[in-house]
Amino acid sequence: MLNATEIKAALANRPKIQWRSEPLLGSIYGQEEIDAAVGAIKEAMNPENGFGFSASPIPEFEEAFAKYIGVKYAAAVNSAGPGIDIVMRALHLQPGDEVIVPSVNFVAAPLAVLGAGGKLVWGEVDPKTYLLDPADVERKMTDRTRAIFPVHIHGMSAPMDEYIAIAERHPHPVYGPAKVIGDAARACGGSYKGEKIGKMGWATIFSFHTMKNMTTLGEGGMIVTDDPELNAFAHSVRMYGNEVDEWGTSNVMTKVQAAVGLVQLSKLDSFIAARRRLAYARNRMLEGSPDFELPYEPTDREHSYYLYTLTVKKEWAGEKRDALIKMLQDDYGIGSVVANRPAYLSRPLLAGKFGKTTPISEAAADRMISVSLHPAMSDSDNAYIAAAILDAASKLA
Ligand SMILES: Cc1ncc(COP(=O)(O)O)c(C=O)c1O
Secondary structure (H helix, E strand, C coil), rough: CCHHHHHHHHHHCCCCCCCCCCCCCCCCHHHHHHHHHCCCCCHHHCCCCCCCCCCHHHHHHHHHHHHHHCCCHHHHEECCHHHHHHHHHHHCCCCCCCCEEEECCCCHHHHHHCCCCEEEECCCEEECCCEEEEHHHHHHCCCCCEEEEEEEECCCCCHHHHHHHHHCCEEECCCCCEEEEEEECCCCCCCECCECCCCCEEEEECCCCCCCCCCCCCCCCCEEEECHHHHHHHCCCCCECCCCCCCCEEECHHHHHHHHHHHHHHHHHHHHHHHHHHHHHHHHHCCCCCCCCCCCCCCEEEEECCEEEECHHHHHHHHHHHHHHHHHHHHHCCCCEEECCEEHCHHHHHHHHHCCCHHHHHHHCCCEEECCCCCCCCCHHHHHHHHHHHHHHHHHC
């Protein structure tokens, strides 16, 4: 942990960049992205080409992404939200069919279950990892459970093989084991048991939105799977569903985005390495503080550190944690975020439809604080942030 002299020295170097809670560009862009985008536009300027339908390099980007993850198929979409909707619709849920979703979540997955006509069952998270708790999933399996839908919430993989084993122990009487689906919007490039996130489970959805680990000009997403039927479904319904004659709309990615995506993909591992290096350096600067637990990373995974999440001590849950967030912003110019409180607390629609049933997760979320981290952050800015956290905590105590 930094000592008083080190804290003072680090705080003397205020960052030149306003480090927001989730910096608005999550990756790093260079001349290569500009060249790729301009190249794709120039190609499209020929009226014989235009921007095309699923035109090159969209299939090339899909193929490269599938190879990177280690799966057979990838389908590019305009953002992760519609990607999640497409996967949910592929389940063809019947009224009363259940999907277990962790309440500590962004709203995309819960809304997708609602949109697909399913019954959402809120799962508790493990307060140490903030990931869907397998023991709670097992308790909530019924003969109506069609899917288990964890989110890799802070960029670290959820324990996928535990959910898969649970699904196999409780097969649905008609459809067999529940499908395990991963929301990896925030976790592109992380790994689990030596494989990239996205390799395990029936389907995984990634986001390339501007804040994410890799980005495709502000919006974009990818569905990956080893299931040829799901892949065909996704490719069809992302453009009105003609081939499968199902409801669909336009959710396509442009070739300019795909061209940039290919470049970002080639840099992704370097972004993740930078995030991990900064996270570990920050851990060393905070280690031993009585006020926080550091991000927990089991030995079987590589956290991508999309978010760097501390757990405040019990006595600081709720109000004091909120005061810390405000102090970091107001006094030090550093952004932090609670990612996320149970989704039903922010969306009455979800509470009304599916209840508020995860007290453990509500309590866990009251202790969570994710403080800005970015692959382009300098060591000096990282030290400033660690010093700000310690200084603010000493004022709060
Ligand atoms: C966990 C999670 N799921 C889904 C999404 C939706 O991603 P997109 O903005 O690409 O639709 C987000 C976006 O912030 C997210 O954080």
